[in-house]
Amino acid sequence: MKITDVSIVPVLLSGGSGTRLWPLSRKSYPKQFAPLLGDLTLFQQAALRFAPDASQAGASPAFSAPLVVTGSDFRFIVVEQLAELGIDPGAVIIEPEGRNTAPAILTAAFYLMARDPDAIMLVAPSDHAIPDALAFREAVGRGLPAVEKGRIVTFGITPDRAETGYGYVELGARPAASEGPVDLVRFVEKPDSARAEAMCASGNFLWNAGIFLARAADMVEAFRLHAPDVVDPVAEALKKATADLGFLRLAPEEYARVPSISVDYAVMEKADNLAVVPFSAGWSDLGGWDAVWREQGADADGVALTGPAEAIGCTDTLLRAESDAQVLVGIGLDNIVAVAMPDAVLVAPKDRAQDVKLAVELLKKRGRAQAETLPRDYRPWGWYETLVLGPRFQVKRIVVHPGAALSLQSHHHRAEHWIVVEGTAKVTIDDTTQLVTENQSVYIPLGAVHRMENPGKVPMVLIEVQTGTYLGEDDIIRYEDVYARGQGAKG
Known part of the structure; x- marks a missing residue:
């Protein structure tokens, strides 16, 4: 069988935190799952990139269902976003903790090689724009x-500017636009401005996209040669992995022994069997708000607007508002990024977009929840957001997907009052189950065992009023859960 006849398995890496796009991207819901450019999320765009539609049927190369490597908190988000596209994942592997790209890629390679010794994998971050x-x-x-x-x-990206925010690859020969693979000489770390200018002028350097194509067996062999300390703990974590609903959860103790290291440092900078395919049709890792401004497409004045945002006399500026309840207006701004979320606002010169991580570090030191969590919390059954929070009360909006159900649970410290405002809720309180429709309400006493479900075919929305001495999400005792989350705030 020719290698061109084999289906390539896209391996989508989906565990990053994306703090350089704060406040939109946070640890609780990173940028790959947000509709950053257009209506689809970056993760969905990456999945569609390798899912042929009718017009691509029979085209070469062919791709099979994606293999996704992600974190526990994002496993249901991954499946839900793929389902919205009609894509069934080949497998979703859950990392107990993030250990950088090398362990994630080796895990995928071991997994694929065990199922097909000739499997070909295309490793792609799920937060890039192509x-x-x-x-x-x-x-x-x-x-x-x-x-x-x-x-x-x-894959090396033909530079269109002397970028200091990317690493580079040096080629053995100056590439032509239509050429196949070119020998790779070395990787180059992010350069200063002068070095970047010189490399771009030479024509022998391309941006390092961090996307890799290889037989799974060859990837494993490269790790055995150049990063043997990664191999055994990853193999053990995969060997002792457990099935969790439709997911494969790596063994946590074994995975904790894996060194946290990037694939570039672990393997690629040492390997002598690398080749580079030049690519010049557009790419960005969206590593900062300046990159988003560039990819979004600005008007004649260099102004890019998203959401309820308005610009008056502005130039080379990005204005982005994420809530319909607020309007962002910029007046006389030049070279500015302004991003407004319901709970946080970022304003910075565009050429200091890479310093956003400093804001995240500062907020973490201050103990601010905005450093890592969004007001809207996504769960496998839907999502909720806090509307009002006081010392002994909290008001939430809760949205439950059709056919979804929260866990059967109770609370030690709070009572709850539910008012259905859209759809119908099926509510269980101790031994009683009832339907609660729009404009109806129900009270859940402290300590009562309860559950809400959406038996309908449209989203169900309710307002929850909590009262009690402690309102934290960890005050949940789960008795039954269709999502097998265990105990804790998210399980």
């Missing part, structure tokens, strides 16, 4: 002859 998906698929096809020879292929 506007021309077909052009990138064609670039992947150009890398297959090198993969057939046992090489690991990476």
Whole structure:
């Protein structure tokens, strides 16, 4: 069988925190799951990039269902966002904790190799922007002859500016736009401005996209040669992995012994069997708000607007508002990024976009919840957000997906009052079950065992009023849960 006839398995890495796009992207809900550019999330765009539609049927190369590596908190988000596209994941592997890219990639390689010794994997971060998906698929096809020879292929982006925020790869020859793989000489760390200018002028340097194409077996062998300390604990974590509903949960004790290291440091900077496919049809890792401004497309004055935002006399500026309940207005701004969330606002010069991580570090030191969590908390059954919070009360809006159900639970410290404002709720309180429709309410006493479900075919929305001495999310005792989350705030 020719290697060009084999289906490639997209491996979507979906565990990053994306703090450089704070306040939109946070640890609780990172940028890959947000509709940052357009109506689809970055994760959904990455999945569609390798899911052929009718117009691509029979095109080469062919792709199979994606394998997703993500964290426990995001497992249901991954499945839900794929389901919205009609894509069934091949597998979703849950990391007990983030250990950087090398362990995640090796885990995927071991998993695929065990099922098919000739499996080919395309490792792709799920938070990048590649506007021309077909052009990138064609670039992947150009890398297959090198993969057939046992090489690991990476993708280098033709620079259109002397960027200091990216790493680079040096090529053995100056590439042509339509060429196949070119020999890779070395990786270059993020340069200063002068070095970046010189590298771009030479024509022998491309941006390092961090996307890799290889046989799973060749990827495993590269780790055995160059990062043997990663191999055994990853293999053990996968060997002792447990099935969790439709997910595969890696063994936590074994995975905790895996070194936290990037695949570049662990393998790619040491390997001598690498090749680079040049790609010039557009790419961004969206590593800062300046990159979002660039990719979003600005008007004639360089102004990019998202949401209820208005600009008066502004130039080279990004204004983004995420709530319909507020309007962001910029007057006379130049080279500014302003991002307004319901609970936090960022204002900074565009050329200091990379310093946003300093704001996150500061807020964490101050103990501010905004450093890592969004007002809206996503759960496998839907989501909720706090509308009002006082010393002994809290008001929430809760949205439950059709057919979904919260866990059967009780609380030690709070009582709850539920008012249905859209749809119908099926409510269980101790031994009683009843339907609660729009404009009806029900009271759940402190300590009562209760559950809410949405038996309908449209989202159910209710307002929850909590009263008590402690209102934290960890005051939950679960007795039954269709999502097998265990105890704790999220399980």
